[in-house]
Amino acid sequence: MSRYENFDYPGLNLGGGHGETHDAAKTTVFGFWVFLMSDAIIFGLVFATYVASVHATAGGPGPKDLYDIKSVFIETMLLLWSSFTFGMASLALKYRHSTPRLIGWLLVTLALGLAFLGFETHDFLTMIAKGGSPERSGFTSAFFDLVPLHGLHVTAGCIWLLALLGQVARYGLDSRTKLGIMRLALFWHFLDIVWLAIFSVVYLAGLA
Amino acid sequence: MTGGGILYGLIGRLSMHSLPFYDMTQDPTTTNLINGSIAGFAACAVVLGAIVVAGLLTYFRGWRPLWFDWLTSTDHKKIGIMYIVMAFVMLARALIEAGLMRAQKAWGLGGGFLTPDHFAQLFSTHGTIMIFFMAMPFLVGLINYVMPLQIGARDVSFPVMNSISLMLTAAGAMLVMVSLVFGEFSTGGWFGYPPYTEATFTPGVGPDYWIWALSLSGLGSTLTGINFAVTIYKERAPGMKLMRMPLFTWAALCTSILMIFAMPPLTVATAQLALDRYLGFHFFTNGFGGNMMHFVNLFWMFGHPEVYIIIIPAFGVYSEVVSTYSGKALYGYRSMVLAIMCIAILSFTVWLHHFFTMGQNASINAVFGIASMLIGIPTGVKIYNWLWTMFRGRVRVTTPMVYAIGFMVLFVLGGMSGILLANPSIDYQVHNTVFLVAHFHNVAIPGVLFGMLAGYHFWFPKAFGFRLNERWGIFSALCWNLGFMLAFFPLYALGIMGMPRRTVAYNQPAYVPLDMVAFAGALVIGVALAAIVIQLLVSIRHRDENRVPAGDPWDGRSLEWSISAPPPEYNFPCLPEVDDRDAFTAAKEYGVAYRAPKEYSDITVPKNSATGPLLGAFGFGSAFGLVWHIWWLTILGALLAVATVIARGYARDTEKTIPAHKVKQEYERWLRLVRATAPVTRAREASPVNQGLADQTALRESS
Numbered sequence: 001m002s003r004y005e006n007f008d009y010p011g012l013n014l015g016g017g018h019g020e021t022h023d024a025a026k027t028t029v030f031g032f033w034v035f036l037m038s039d040a041i042i043f044g045l046v047f048a049t050y051v052a053s054v055h056a057t058a059g060g061p062g063p064k065d066l067y068d069i070k071s072v073f074i075e076t077m078l079l080l081w082s083s084f085t086f087g088m089a090s091l092a093l094k095y096r097h098s099t100p101r102l103i104g105w106l107l108v109t110l111a112l113g114l115a116f117l118g119f120e121t122h123d124f125l126t127m128i129a130k131g132g133s134p135e136r137s138g139f140t141s142a143f144f145d146l147v148p149l150h151g152l153h154v155t156a157g158c159i160w161l162l163a164l165l166g167q168v169a170r171y172g173l174d175s176r177t178k179l180g181i182m183r184l185a186l187f188w189h190f191l192d193i194v195w196l197a198i199f200s201v202v203y204l205a206g207l208a
Numbered sequence: 209m210t211g212g213g214i215l216y217g218l219i220g221r222l223s224m225h226s227l228p229f230y231d232m233t234q235d236p237t238t239t240n241l242i243n244g245s246i247a248g249f250a251a252c253a254v255v256l257g258a259i260v261v262a263g264l265l266t267y268f269r270g271w272r273p274l275w276f277d278w279l280t281s282t283d284h285k286k287i288g289i290m291y292i293v294m295a296f297v298m299l300a301r302a303l304i305e306a307g308l309m310r311a312q313k314a315w316g317l318g319g320g321f322l323t324p325d326h327f328a329q330l331f332s333t334h335g336t337i338m339i340f341f342m343a344m345p346f347l348v349g350l351i352n353y354v355m356p357l358q359i360g361a362r363d364v365s366f367p368v369m370n371s372i373s374l375m376l377t378a379a380g381a382m383l384v385m386v387s388l389v390f391g392e393f394s395t396g397g398w399f400g401y402p403p404y405t406e407a408t409f410t411p412g413v414g415p416d417y418w419i420w421a422l423s424l425s426g427l428g429s430t431l432t433g434i435n436f437a438v439t440i441y442k443e444r445a446p447g448m449k450l451m452r453m454p455l456f457t458w459a460a461l462c463t464s465i466l467m468i469f470a471m472p473p474l475t476v477a478t479a480q481l482a483l484d485r486y487l488g489f490h491f492f493t494n495g496f497g498g499n500m501m502h503f504v505n506l507f508w509m510f511g512h513p514e515v516y517i518i519i520i521p522a523f524g525v526y527s528e529v530v531s532t533y534s535g536k537a538l539y540g541y542r543s544m545v546l547a548i549m550c551i552a553i554l555s556f557t558v559w560l561h562h563f564f565t566m567g568q569n570a571s572i573n574a575v576f577g578i579a580s581m582l583i584g585i586p587t588g589v590k591i592y593n594w595l596w597t598m599f600r601g602r603v604r605v606t607t608p609m610v611y612a613i614g615f616m617v618l619f620v621l622g623g624m625s626g627i628l629l630a631n632p633s634i635d636y637q638v639h640n641t642v643f644l645v646a647h648f649h650n651v652a653i654p655g656v657l658f659g660m661l662a663g664y665h666f667w668f669p670k671a672f673g674f675r676l677n678e679r680w681g682i683f684s685a686l687c688w689n690l691g692f693m694l695a696f697f698p699l700y701a702l703g704i705m706g707m708p709r710r711t712v713a714y715n716q717p718a719y720v721p722l723d724m725v726a727f728a729g730a731l732v733i734g735v736a737l738a739a740i741v742i743q744l745l746v747s748i749r750h751r752d753e754n755r756v757p758a759g760d761p762w763d764g765r766s767l768e769w770s771i772s773a774p775p776p777e778y779n780f781p782c783l784p785e786v787d788d789r790d791a792f793t794a795a796k797e798y799g800v801a802y803r804a805p806k807e808y809s810d811i812t813v814p815k816n817s818a819t820g821p822l823l824g825a826f827g828f829g830s831a832f833g834l835v836w837h838i839w840w841l842t843i844l845g846a847l848l849a850v851a852t853v854i855a856r857g858y859a860r861d862t863e864k865t866i867p868a869h870k871v872k873q874e875y876e877r878w879l880r881l882v883r884a885t886a887p888v889t890r891a892r893e894a895s896p897v898n899q900g901l902a903d904q905t906a907l908r909e910s911s
Contacts, residue, residue: 027443031365031366037468038434041468041472041473042476045506049476049491049502049506052499053499056497057497134483134489135488137496137497145489166858167858170858176857
């Protein structure tokens, strides 16, 4: 038996010990990967719009006038740690640690996600106060298309997480809750990767 | 708050002016009277149509069956049928619009009877409907019905998502229909180029209808693509390797992959245009750093693969039809698969040929021109393969074959004009003329539409258990062919003579005769559509003498023909084992078709779900609110949609079990029926003796 036993789809596999849930995940989780591919195209195109519009400031403020690297760095840390804590939640799910432990990790993840959204909203409001509102120029439009789109995804992730916590409270860790948590995990890590691209392409390149 | 303020809060921009005949009553000039009457008639047709349907449903006590047997169904077969019904309804509307436009052109010397604005709405809705609400639902419906049967599956991977896709597409179609009654549709063409469609130049509701109709149906199509691709990868019956899949399933896979990757650019383009229009962003505006070329690039990054999204399933249909009615295995299966895949990949590399004249340098144009011509190679391979499949086959000229043969001749001509247009220097000469209109109709009608209609005739007996009338079918197919040629060949000549497209009138008398011919062609196409309707009615009336309960009326080759017509809810009593291409033909040759399995087991199928129809309704409400700035409706619809999705997460009782003994009982009853059925030879295929069991003796003697 190799170490790839039960490696039936990309990502953390539940393993044969989880019986029918593992089998169902072969289709469900694969389907979610395909959805993420499609979503990645959306982000890719919005990135392309941003890169093509970054100099279209129309006499208005540019990246150096608007970005605050300190705040963005804190956001990056919050999101990276939330990915780590979600990873711990996934391990708790796979190795059947106690349900409270799983819920605990999920709640920490939720708190980090909400903190990220709080900092990000503050960033946006500051930018608007500095005269960088979306209707100012092609550049600010592209910024407010790309970064809040990611924020909207994180918001959706938080709502999804709450809905799943409700399902755990009602049904315990049944097959459908497990599959939900596994897909949300993929979604959460995907958003982390997108954020790294935003951090590099938007903020680091913009301030360089 | 003032009275006007409260009213605006309640109904937004809606007012008496939104009614299509209002202008006519205020300013009754002849032009206004004619245009107002046409628009008013169309609006009345929509409203009366809705009332008549509702009345009939009430009279025949149809509401409960409509909801419980159809709208909430998650059965891929019923969802497929609903898609195709929608496609036919929208086809009828868009064809009437086409007829109006051809009439306008025929009498358009120095004016005509339509206003420029009305004409612009007609070509915008015609294009939008034909692509998004005729071709897309038709092909998605066919794939939905046929593909799971061809791969030996019980359903698609995500049945509820399938229903959601259908209802989102239907919500988009409803929005286009409602635009006939309230307000007007976009005048910006099916591609809606800014800055013309920006709020500065088109402040009305037209582009908003266009944006939200496309957004809803685009979302539905993305989900459909994911669903189909996962189904084909994960749900195939044992032994159904990729290279044993029927060509139609291969086409479905290619189209699904294209949907997954090509719908996002459309979503981004329409969303950014909406941000511009609603929140004052500057993506595509003239000033403030906006750049309309971004829209053009995004739109055609979607738009060109879209062309292949709609043509590839038709290629799949032709492959099945030509091979079945020639009684031969498809020639060059491997090269066919390769060709389809090549086309799918190349389709992402040619989008720029839609705007050769918009300012790139010659080198970039050359690269995209060559890439565009390259697509001719795999397409040519496919044409040769179909010809070689027919070669020395016993070809039966049935309705689908009339479409297929017409396609092979006409599509090659359309492809040739495409090769001409792929040359940027020629494109510069004829762009924005009706030459282009002739070209893309020459590939879209004989390619896509003929393919869809061939598929409709081919699989109809499988879906409903009786064959369609052949005489009316062939008459209609011939009318389609003749009508197409009359309507569009003159446009090649007119284009070379310099007649511009999308222009309401002209002052060149030399255009008149050819425009008259084209109008005659439109009339013949109208007869073709009427013939299809008559055919359906005649076939329903004579259904009892054309029943094919044994399920295999055409001596079919793939698994969908191995079960009863119509098939049971669970498709297969036990999953088939596949060890060859053309699995059912192989089974018939080896004499192992129609065998009872050793044992039966319980089958689980998904239960009905209201999630799809609810999401469709809330999506429609939200979008209608957005169009008319009725913000409470927008927010309410969006919140209810989110709540519906969350509530679906809490559903646990989502499957029902059909017990093994019931499956056994049903299947063995059908097997007894098959044994009692007299097999027919292909010579008597079209006569009432064909009850769906193919005679194999001729085949065994020859082998």
